[in-house]
Amino acid sequence: MMRELEEFNSKVYDISYKEGGYNGIYFKHYKDTPYYGTWKEAIRKLIFLNRNISIIDIGCGVGQFANMLFDYGFTNYKGLDYSQEAINMAQQTNTEHKSKFQCGDALIHSIFEENYNLVILFEILEHVNADIKLMQRISKNSKVLFSVPNFPSKYHVRYFENKKEVVNRYKPYIKILDIQVIHLNKKSVLYLVCGIKK
Template identity: 45%
Template sequence: MQLNFRGREMEKKQEFYDEVYKQGGSRRSYHRHYSESIYYPIWKKALELLKSNTLSPNILDLGCGVGQFANYLFDEGFYLYRGIDFSKEAILLAQKVNYKYRNCFK
């Protein structure tokens, strides 16, 4: 199925994102390791800020997508995490990639 990018209206629909996540996004980047993501430098900076906090933070990730940032956090020892996304496909992929922490995604 070819994605149709006619206007911003389509982006408001869950089905649009379900299809994007199924196909893996641009260059299948959603199906790759988090370190290969274009967002990795941002996530790395966010992790530095989290590590500078003396308390173990509760992390709420709205629009968590396929859980790549979560995977990074889990690898770095942050487990008080909840990821939420309105794409059912994104949540399924996040649960698959982060199977040990699958209950953290809704």
């Protein structure tokens, strides 16, 4: 079911991050989050790539997946989030790599003009009305790894009931190579999508 709602501004997310989010998720180590299963699958897809691959992470949040990437040796990384509180927390979590995190709006930020091989968009596309514009900013032939949910949330402007809805929305922009269904619980799943920007 596609629904289009108004997205929240960065100040709402600042408060959520500062308070730790649902069940204190933003204060936890990446292994202790409900996203760990999705992130493990993502690492399985990346493990065969050169560790020096240039990665940009759009909507990096508090840097939990970045922390996991660094632990696996992927350090040619830049993370962007429009919540200053998220960036502050990402820098605290990843002190050795704190300069790799920036605050900004991905729809206008210059990060897409830089050199990169892989774009990560985990749990961001459902939060922004301009998800298509965001996809269009990605350089042609870049690898793309993203996840979207099948469940509503007060923070989601859309969600996807099945893989077909994901494909229909993003196939004009991404050559989709694989969609994996990751179960968070009995009802909630994330669709982990791997592809190449057209």
